[in-house]
Amino acid sequence: MQTQTRDIADMTAEAADERIVSIGMEPAPSVHLQVDIFDSTAPLEAEWRALEQDHLNSLHQSYDWCAAWAENLKRPLAIVRGSIGNHVAFILPLEIIRSHGIRRAEFIGGHHNNINTGLFSARFLVNGPLTPVQVNAISAALGGKVDVAILRNIPLEWRGRPSPLASLTTIENQNRAFQLPFxxxxxxxxxxxxxxxxxxxxxxxxxxxxxxxxxxxxxxxxxxxxxxxxxxxxxxxxxxxxxxxxxxxxxxxxxxxxxxxxxxxxxxxxxxxxxxxxxxxxxxxxxxxxxxxxxxxxxxxxxxxxxxxxxxxxxxxxxxxxxxxxxxxxxxxxxxALFDFGIGDQTYKRSWCPMETVQHDLFLPVSGVGRLAAMASRSMTRTKVAIKSNRKLYSLIQRLRARHVAGAPADDRGDAD
CATH class of the missing domain: 3.40.630.30 (Gcn5-related N-acetyltransferase (GNAT))
Known part of the structure; x- marks a missing residue:
C-alpha cells in the first residue's frame, strides 16, 4: 500500500504551482486538513464503513460497491482521505483511467453509478463547501498520480443537503436522474x-x-x-x-x-x-x-x-x-421514501417519475495537461447537453449511431451516452 500525504499548512507557499487549481486563496484555518492518497481499499475499510452509515452518502461510494469494482476491474486507485486531527473528514473513492495520454481520476464504478456524493462526515459538513485552501490541498496530494480529477453525476444538492464539492468547477451533466417520492x-x-x-x-x-x-x-x-x-x-x-x-x-x-x-x-x-x-x-x-x-x-x-x-x-x-x-x-x-430510476431520460421513467434531479460533473485540474483535458471535457459535455435538449436532433443522431455501431467491429464501439 502506498500513500501520498499533504498537510494544508504546507500549501499557501505553493499557490503558484501549475498543479494547483486557479482559485483565490484564503488564510489557513486554525486546524489542519491532512490529505492522504491510498492505492488500495483495505487500509481504509473501518473508517470507510463508519462514514457510509450516513444514508445521504451515496451507496455508490460504499465500501462494498467500490471494492467489488476495484477487485475486478483492477484499475489503479487514488483514494483521497481528508483528516482533521484524528477525525476522518471525507473519503473520495477514485480510480485512475488512462486515455490519450491523460490520467483521469474518476469515482470507482464510473459509468455504472447513478448518483455520486463522496463520503463526508457530519462534523465536516457543517463547514459548508470545500474552501480554496482545501481544494488546493487535494490537488497537490494528487500531483504526480493524475492530471485531472473528473467527478461525474453529482447533484449539487441531494435531499436537502448541499454538496461540499460544489466549490469545484462544475457543468451540468447531459443526463438527469428520475425519481418517484413515496x-x-x-x-x-x-x-x-x-x-x-x-x-x-x-x-x-x-x-x-x-x-x-x-x-x-x-x-x-x-x-x-x-x-x-x-x-x-x-x-x-x-x-x-x-x-x-x-x-x-x-x-x-x-x-x-x-x-x-x-x-x-x-x-x-x-x-x-x-x-x-x-x-x-x-x-x-x-x-x-x-x-x-x-x-x-x-x-x-x-x-x-x-x-x-x-x-x-x-x-x-x-x-x-x-x-x-x-x-x-x-x-x-x-x-x-424514494424510488430512483437512475440516470437517463426514457419514456417509461417519465411516466413514473414526478421528480428529476439535475446532476453535475466537477473538475479539479492537477497538471497543465489536466487543465486542457478539463476544458475539452466541459466542451464535450456542453455539446451533449445541447444535443439532448433538441429531441429531433438527438433522435437523428441515435439512428445514425445505431447504423454505425451495427456495422463496426466490437472493439470500435464507444459508450452509449
Whole structure:
C-alpha cells in the first residue's frame, strides 16, 4: 500500500504551482486538513464503513460497491482521505483511467453509478463547501498520480443537503436522474403519476397474464441471484443488439463485479448492494422470465440499477411495467421514501417519475495537461447537453449511431451516452 500525504499548512507557499487549481486563496484555518492518497481499499475499510452509515452518502461510494469494482476491474486507485486531527473528514473513492495520454481520476464504478456524493462526515459538513485552501490541498496530494480529477453525476444538492464539492468547477451533466417520492399512502404516491391510469393499466396487465396461467413476483434468494443476473446479461445483450447499440455489460470484468455485489449485504438487514427481482410466468409459459430488475437499497433510498425485458412472449402485457408496479408497491410497504430510476431520460421513467434531479460533473485540474483535458471535457459535455435538449436532433443522431455501431467491429464501439 502506498500513500501520498499533504498537510494544508504546507500549501499557501505553493499557490503558484501549475498543479494547483486557479482559485483565490484564503488564510489557513486554525486546524489542519491532512490529505492522504491510498492505492488500495483495505487500509481504509473501518473508517470507510463508519462514514457510509450516513444514508445521504451515496451507496455508490460504499465500501462494498467500490471494492467489488476495484477487485475486478483492477484499475489503479487514488483514494483521497481528508483528516482533521484524528477525525476522518471525507473519503473520495477514485480510480485512475488512462486515455490519450491523460490520467483521469474518476469515482470507482464510473459509468455504472447513478448518483455520486463522496463520503463526508457530519462534523465536516457543517463547514459548508470545500474552501480554496482545501481544494488546493487535494490537488497537490494528487500531483504526480493524475492530471485531472473528473467527478461525474453529482447533484449539487441531494435531499436537502448541499454538496461540499460544489466549490469545484462544475457543468451540468447531459443526463438527469428520475425519481418517484413515496408519500403517506400508496394511493397518494400513485396520484403523482395519474393513479387512475396506473391502476387501470395494472389490472389490464394482470388479466392478460392470468388468462395464460398467471405470474409471480420473484425476489431472488442466495441460490437464485447469480443465475438471474446471467439471464439479465443475455436479455440485455439481445436488446442492445436489436437497437444497434454496444453492450454495456459485455466486459467479463463488469459481469464479475456485479456478481460479487450480489453477495455483499449491509449490516442493517434492509440494505442490499445489489438484489435481483423478476417477473416469472406460470401456466402456458411456466418458468419463463419476461422482466428482470436489479435494485440497490441504502436506508430509505432504492435505486433501480438496471433492468431488462424479453418480448418473445407476453409482450402485450408490458411485463417490465408490471414488474415496476410490483416492486414499488412492495417497497412502499417496507418504508422506502424514494424510488430512483437512475440516470437517463426514457419514456417509461417519465411516466413514473414526478421528480428529476439535475446532476453535475466537477473538475479539479492537477497538471497543465489536466487543465486542457478539463476544458475539452466541459466542451464535450456542453455539446451533449445541447444535443439532448433538441429531441429531433438527438433522435437523428441515435439512428445514425445505431447504423454505425451495427456495422463496426466490437472493439470500435464507444459508450452509449
Amino acid at each position: 408519500l403517506g399512502s400508496f394511493e397518494a404516491s400513485l396520484k403523482q403519476v395519474n393513479a387512475k391510469r396506473r391502476r387501470k393499466k395494472f389490472k389490464h396487465q394482470s388479466r392478460l397474464l392470468d388468462a395464460k396461467g398467471g405470474y409471480e413476483y420473484l425476489i431472488a434468494g442466495p441460490d437464485q441471484q447469480d443465475a438471474l443476473l446471467d439471464l439479465f446479461f443475455r436479455q440485455k445483450a439481445t436488446r442492445f443488439k436489436d437497437a444497434g447499440l454496444p453492450d454495456a455489460f459485455k466486459d467479463a470484468r463488469i459481469k464479475a463485479a456485479l456478481h460479487a455485489m450480489l453477495h455483499r449485504h449491509q449490516d442493517d438487514s434492509i440494505g442490499a448492494t445489489l438484489q435481483m427481482h423478476a417477473l416469472r410466468l406460470k401456466g402456458e409459459h411456466e418458468g419463463h422470465i419476461p422482466a428482470i430488475a436489479a435494485l440497490s437499497r441504502k436506508g430509505d433510498h432504492v435505486i433501480c440499477q438496471f433492468a431488462s425485458i424479453d418480448e418473445a412472449v407476453v409482450a402485450d402485457a408490458s411485463p417490465g411495467e408490471l414488474l415496476f408496479w410490483l416492486m414499488i408497491e412492495r417497497l412502499h410497504r417496507e418504508g422506502v
